[in-house]
Amino acid sequence: MAVLNEEQEMLRDMARDWATNESPVAAFRKVRASGAPEAFDRDAYTAMGQMGWTGIIVPEAHGGSDFGWLSAGLVVEELGKTLTASPLVATTLAATAIVLGGSEEQKAKWLPKLASGEAIGTLAIDEGPHHNPAKVAASVSGGKLSGTKAFVHEAHGADLFVVAATDGLYLVEKGDGVSLSTRKLTDQRSHAEVTFDGAAADKLAGGGDSLVEDVLDRARILTACEMLGMAQAVFDTTLEYLKQRVQFNQVLATFQALQHRMADLFGDLAMMRSAVEGGLQALDSGFGVPRAATIAKAEANRVLHAISREGVQLHGGIGMTDEYDIGFYLKRARVVEASWGSSAYLRDRFARIGGY
Amino acid sequence: MATQPDLQPPNENDAFREEVREFLAANFPSELRGKGSALAGVDGPTEESEAQRKWREAMGSRGWGTPTWPKEYGGGGLSRRQAAILNEEMAKAGAYNPIGGMGVMMFGPTLLEYGSEAQKKEHIPPICRGEIRWCQGYSEPNAGSDLANLQTTAEDKGDHYLVNGQKTWTSGGQWADKCFCLVRTDKSDKHKGISFLLIDMDSPGVEVRPIQMISGMSPFCETFFTDVKVPKENLVGEEGQGWTIGKRLLQHERTNLSGGGSLARMMGASLADIAKKYVETDETGAIADKVLRDRIADFEIRWNAFLLTARRATEESKAQGGVSEISSVLKKLGTKLGQERAELTIEIMGLQGLGWEGEGFTEAELAGVRAWLFGKATTIYGGSTEIQNNIIAKRVLGMLDHQ
Incomplete structure (x- = not known):
């Protein structure tokens, strides 16, 4: 175990207590039994937002705590121990894409909502069953994105997709031009093939080539x-x-x-x-x-x-x-x-x- | 592994860094530059060049070869931070620590913990000065993994002990001045009958025979004790306390044997660099054999995870104080990975990597072969991998003894 500072120890203990008491594997069994395709407990996710876990890597200016990756990792590890089903990882990754590549306007629009837990985000990168970011066909023309993404995690609950196109990453909101086809995998969590058909797309223009x-x-x-x-x-x-x-x-x-x-x-x-x-x-x-x-x-x-x-x-x-x-x-x-x-x-x- | 706050004001450490630089400029012989690791910490032959002797004496007089040991016994009395600065500056200057061996790595720390004041005053300063070589009298022909089965006896003769028996795998026994030894003072109790005794290797009745190993080298010896008289004041701790003290010493041994850092330095070039020299590469400079390339990457990833583990163990033990049970895990992992690396290196080189002696091979190739063979000992000595597994299962994981 890493040597932690006092704040990190408190955060870890809090996450451990919450996972053990409020979100044991029995909680995941309930989620599974409900059969809901989004496959997580909204109340539990709201509680995570209230405890600040959804905004750990988001700058304070945009509603987060800027508490660092080691801290974010401690929470995710504790939740992994009890198989807590939630879009916390997916949302954190969508937020980091905006932190790294977003304009001030994009940050102001999305980060506070992602950090509070009000909005859910996820990455939509791969187009087949194997991870291969070099093989992306989705493309954007006149601000409209078209393409199909395979096995997008936490897609059913997502308000925002961070989508890889041939020329970089784009923000696409759920709604017109975005359709989901559920893919039930062995883990019984939320995964879907997501088809973008001329969906409005807003490029993350910052962050450089990498x-x-x-x-x-x-x-x-x-x-x-x-x-x-x-x-x-x-x-x-x-x-x-x-x-x-x-x-x-x-x-x-x-x-x-x-x-x-x-x-x-x-x-x-x-x-x-x-x-x-x-x-x-x-x-x-x-x-x-x-x-x-x-x-x-x-x-x-x-x-x-x-x-x-x-x-x-x-x-x-x-x-x-x-x-x-x-x-x-x-x-x-x-x-x-x-x-x-x-x-x-x-x-x-x-x-x-x-x-x- | 978050960074710990530095407890000393930065200006104080700056002054120390300056002191180290001045000391190195004045005392480190330039002809020894970059030759360090081959000479340091080895319980090998005793010949020493004039420059090596001067450097050892310079470091020894400051106690900087054992930088964190107490000053009153000849150590450096430095903080861990200062010791790290000393290391950094020596590395920059191409210098090395000339004080090493079993006295530094295992015996010294144990004696500091368990020895009497008189024993510490007698034995620690010569270790700090690099003057005395210690060897380890633990294993016997019928006491290997079952070390507590040892039969070498020390009989109480009033003012001295009379020692009889045989030790084996005595590393560097032929060059050692003294031996820290586990002996039996009571035959009625397997563990509580063991005592920790210090024996002069030039005492009458001590005989040392080197053993030739599969590597062609003879770093280990058989040591015979026949009616050897050992003064009573050479008993460390109480009679019957030897098993406790002896196990403590083994924790230090394991920590050093796993030694991520020094192992990495010893190993020198990366496997990929070796491969690029011995196998084909494609037009992009990548290793053409994709299977071999995959296996090298697989190894290097695990090797890096091990180095991170060694670093994490150091940081955690700093936070908690002292060596820990994790030493068994590090010993087990480090030795296995070291062997795997040696095997992979030979495979990369093909028959060119199996030269025994003579023409057609570079010095590095020949040394690599001997190191590969010698390295087979690493999962056997210091408590074999199987013994480490027992320790991990029982002491760390709380799995019970067979009933």
Whole structure:
């Protein structure tokens, strides 16, 4: 765990308490049971807005707290532990796109609403099942954007889409020219194919040539924070289970074959935490972000993948049941692993950044 | 890992930085520039050039080879911040720390914690001056991973102990002046029968035989004790306290063995740079073999995550004070990754990376082969990976002993 200052410790404890008491996995079960395509609890999201979590990376002048990425990451990690379904990550990423590339007018129009939780935003970048920002066909002509975006996260609740077109990022509001077709994935969260048919689009003209990748690096790091929370929760739950379950008249935790597998996962989890926190620190210092983001998401992919598999295996048959939470983590894990860069994509990117 | 506020006023540290620069300009022999890491911290042969001796004495007289140790015992008495400044300035000047070895890395910190005042006064200052070499008398032929099974006995003879038995894997035993040793003072209790004893290697009855290893080198020895008389005042702590003290020392050992920083320096060139020299690249300068390129990137990402973990552990232990159980995790991860890197390096070089000796190979290639072989020991010594897994499972994760 990173060495935190007092304010950050308070924020983390608050997020931990709230997630544990107000948003345990049972809360996600309710969201799932409701069958609503937007797949989150509006009241819970309003509460997050009131606690200031939706505006952590937004400048104070625009209604946020400008509390930094490490702080944002702490909250997202805690919510990841209980699989809290919310558009917090999506909205934070839409807001960072505007912070980095928006005009004063665009900032004034959107940031206060995103920061308060009143409006929900999301990124619409990829056009196929694999993350590949180099392969974008959506285009803008006369201020109207046309194209189709695949598997847009939190699309159903979104008031604002930050859309990648051939010449950069655009803001598109929900409404005329924007239509959604639901894509139910294993995680039972909100995803949709979003078709833009001559939708009014407002370009994010600032931020320079690297704007798209700068935003995506933030997506990689913040998603890795959610994954860290998930991995930690699976590890803790599994360890707890091994200490309780008795077979052959012995608690499973006494078997060395299982002890060593947990020790291996513990080492992996330590590396994942360091990589993810390294990403957040790079964002806060502004130094070496592309490389740190690649390391953070690649380690998050590798370790969450391993832990979510082992979590089910070490639970045995009970881990295969819907009644146990462990399977929920597995089904969410693969979705976030594939988002904003698979392991293979990230290794290729790491080599490119390193000049080989 | 947020930045900690610097507790000292900046001007005070500026003055210290100036002092370090002046000291380096006056004392560091220019001929030793950039030659540091090969010489420092190794329990190797004793020959020393005139320049090396002068540099060791200069650093030793200030206690700056052991910068954060207490001044009253010959250490530098510096704050961590000042020690970091010293490191930074030495790096800039191409200088190195000439004071090292097991005395600095393991024995000194342990004696400072558990030794009597007289023992500290006797043993710590020569370590700080780099005058005395220590070796570790822990493992025995039948006490490897099951270290507490050790059988070397120390019999109470009134004014002295009489030591009999055999130790093995004594690193640098053939060059050492003294040995910190785990011995059995009570046969009735496995753990509480162990004591921590300091033995002069030139005492009558001590015999050292180097062991030739698969790397062709002999860095380890067998050490035989036959009726060796050891004064009573060489017992550290109480009789029967050896297992506690000995384990504490192992925590220091692990922290040093994992040693992200020094390992990274030792490893030198990046794998990608090595690959560019030994395999084809395409027109963009990228490694043409996409599978190999992918595996290098995979390794480098994990290696970076390990370095970040080593850094995080340092920052956390600073915040909490002292070495921690995390040392087992670092030892386990660092040694495994180091071996993986050596294997990948050899694969990149092909047969050119497997030269044993003679013509057709560069010095770096030959050294790499020996390092690859020697590196196999890293997951075995200092508590094997399997032992680290036991420690992590039981002490960190609270998983229970088999009942």
